[in-house]
Amino acid sequence: NKVILVVGLGRFGQALCKSLVEQKNQVIAIDRSRQHVEEIATVVDIAIQADATDMEALLKVGAKEAEIAIVAIGGNIEASILATSILKDLGIQNVIARAQNAIHARVLARIGASRVVFPEKDMGERLAMLLVNPWMSHFAQLPGSPFHVGEIRPLPEMEGKTLAELDFRTQYNAVVLNMNRSGERFIPRADTVIEAGDRILVAGLKEDLETWVVE
């Protein structure tokens, strides 16, 4: 539903193209390497071999039509900066660029990138969190809050009791969001009786959930 330009078809750029196409966007993909262009050609609407630091080439492929452009060039900092600058000059509203380091990011922001991304750095941080807190792969942290949400199995003491009897929120410092019983998901009420085999989706603070999940 949007026209999106992806410049740089390495692993990051190609994954971006595939997901954007799956979400029904029109994708124009550009790379100066013929091989990378060919790798993605069957996936996107338009795949062109071109140098993204060449304004003429970008104009020719219809870059001006794009509502969003992502400069997914990796190692080549100069090309990443020049391409970002050209795309802003072409009037593209939303130009997102990939940065290699903090200084590169600063330059990209200054020349008009609306957002700067650090794929390898972000994933390195994410993997570190998963390794240190294996239970976190089951829990999602709510952005901007200390709360985590995830599915738990009932403790033995819970089985056969209602949520009201358990005084769940007070006893466990966790809010019940919904329950999954034999594949059926529903929002339980105060008089719902917990059964072994239930899966309860809860929200709570990390330290409260951690004690629960330690297996």
Next chain:
Amino acid sequence: NKVILVVGLGRFGQALCKSLVEQKNQVIAIDRSRQHVEEIATVVDIAIQADATDMEALLKVGAKEAEIAIVAIGGNIEASILATSILKDLGIQNVIARAQNAIHARVLARIGASRVVFPEKDMGERLAMLLVNPWMSHFAQLPGSPFHVGEIRPLPEMEGKTLAELDFRTQYNAVVLNMNRSGERFIPRADTVIEAGDRILVAGLKEDLETWVVE
């Protein structure tokens, strides 16, 4: 609190080292490039210039002591495979390896990697989701469930009413997890009156939250 070996100190490997050290782990970092070793040397406990396909070198730096090893080598598929194999031979329980593509990933799994990661591919997919659903940067999806969780501002019709009066769950198809009022976060009760300026953390299905968040 754990001894963790990181092989390959590109952007992914270095970010991993920094986060692991922040989480109080002991990190041994290895790369064959002197420059990359020097970049991380002040951060980690031990930083060594060595070829990770050299078992002698790995033994010398105490690789056997590691409970977890991450092979964060990028473009060099052969080195990534050989290093992973050697680390398994050294008896390291949990060896995580980075893959360039599906076939590489298959080989890594076969030779014993307990987990394979695709940093650029994962971030490409994530960025695509954010671009298509800008509201999703405010909402987290609960793993393995269709529910999303995030913070909303009260609709005008909600102000001055209690949660009970609003019959919140039924009217809005969303569960209230907690509220943030002037920086104070608390779990509201049925008789809590909603005020303009409140921030309400809710959970619900994507399609129900979407209509809410469209700005």
